[in-house]
Amino acid sequence: MDAPRTVTIGPYRLPSNVVLAPMAGVTDRPFRMLCRRFGAGLAASEMLSADVRLWDTPKSRRRMDHGGEPSPRVVQIAGFDPSMMADAARRNVDAGAQIIDINMGCPAKKVCNRLAGSALLQDEALVAQILHSVVQSVAVPVMLKTRTGWDRDHKNAIRVARIAEDSGIQALAIHGRTRADLYQGDAEHGTVKAVKDSVKIPVFANGDIDSPERARQVLRETGCDGVMIGRAAQGRPWIFDDVNFFLEHGESRAVLALEKVRAIMRAHLEDLYAFYGEETGVRVARKHLSWYFRQHPGQEALRNRLVRIETPDEQLSTLLELFDMGV
Numbered sequence: 001m002d003a004p005r006t007v008t009i010g011p012y013r014l015p016s017n018v019v020l021a022p023m024a025g026v027t028d029r030p031f032r033m034l035c036r037r038f039g040a041g042l043a044a045s046e047m048l049s050a051d052v053r054l055w056d057t058p059k060s061r062r063r064m065d066h067g068g069e070p071s072p073r074v075v076q077i078a079g080f081d082p083s084m085m086a087d088a089a090r091r092n093v094d095a096g097a098q099i100i101d102i103n104m105g106c107p108a109k110k111v112c113n114r115l116a117g118s119a120l121l122q123d124e125a126l127v128a129q130i131l132h133s134v135v136q137s138v139a140v141p142v143m144l145k146t147r148t149g150w151d152r153d154h155k156n157a158i159r160v161a162r163i164a165e166d167s168g169i170q171a172l173a174i175h176g177r178t179r180a181d182l183y184q185g186d187a188e189h190g191t192v193k194a195v196k197d198s199v200k201i202p203v204f205a206n207g208d209i210d211s212p213e214r215a216r217q218v219l220r221e222t223g224c225d226g227v228m229i230g231r232a233a234q235g236r237p238w239i240f241d242d243v244n245f246f247l248e249h250g251e252s253r254a255v256l257a258l259e260k261v262r263a264i265m266r267a268h269l270e271d272l273y274a275f276y277g278e279e280t281g282v283r284v285a286r287k288h289l290s291w292y293f294r295q296h297p298g299q300e301a302l303r304n305r306l307v308r309i310e311t312p313d314e315q316l317s318t319l320l321e322l323f324d325m326g327v
């Protein structure tokens, strides 16, 4: 049995050391709130560009919407220019962010072409300037999310972590792959452990944590303060409850009853319609539906019907029909 560790970031003592990873296109406000209800200790927003000229779009406005979200609200920003990053951080704090998370982990082309995300790892002097500039610009804690390095020959996460700590960064999340790895191969947590051993600030291990057992193993192997879960929460937001329970009691939670899953999915869909409006809400819901059903093989025909539906009423009633058939 591993007693859950308490993680404190600035003035915030997290309710759990198991947190949701930021995922563009996934961790919108409804999903963040769902994961928090299931016990995620933190749930960062989808990445927001530090270029404030890009903010006047429905997509960016939604990414900055934190109405009703529990504290501490974390907003992730990505960019390459220290003063733009500082400005973006300040504006988000004014809009309700209580923790700023800096993205130096994303390998996406659109970000890296502009030397942002994990591409920044190539330029440690610039990393230092960005981190320093953001930390100085806001009164709230700043976190950094990054990878183990640029590529396997340039794993500089330890140096970056020390730069971060010296710059006043208050927590780190390390994805156990390099930028060049993209998502290939298995996450490598040896470097994550080395990072944890080299700094005093809290470190979250991230990458391929997809079960309570794996979470415990990574916590034990790395000595990290917490774990960060991304893809495994897609279609399974209750994973946080499963992991918290397992870490606390050393045994597995009972499998969720189908009627509970039905109620969770129904409420999630209704939140999506309310947040995005009907048309976009139905489209976004399709993604989540396919993740939820990934765990229930069979009934392909009905499921295919479900993901083509255009209206909320039909989407919900077909979902409920599926459950009535026992999925």
Ligand SMILES: Cc1cc2nc3c(=O)[nH]c(=O)nc-3n(C[C@H](O)[C@H](O)[C@H](O)COP(=O)(O)O)c2cc1C
Binding pocket: 021, 022, 023, 024, 025, 026, 046, 047, 076, 103, 104, 105, 106, 145, 175, 206, 207, 208, 209, 228, 229, 230, 231, 232
């Ligand atoms: C669809 C998707 C979108 C992502 N978007 C972001 C992002 O906006 N910011 C970020 O720092 N990482 C992003 N990531 C990376 C995740 O936060 C995480 O580091 C990665 O998925 C590894 O964790 P996992 O194995 O638990 O999924 C994204 C990952 C996925 C799958």
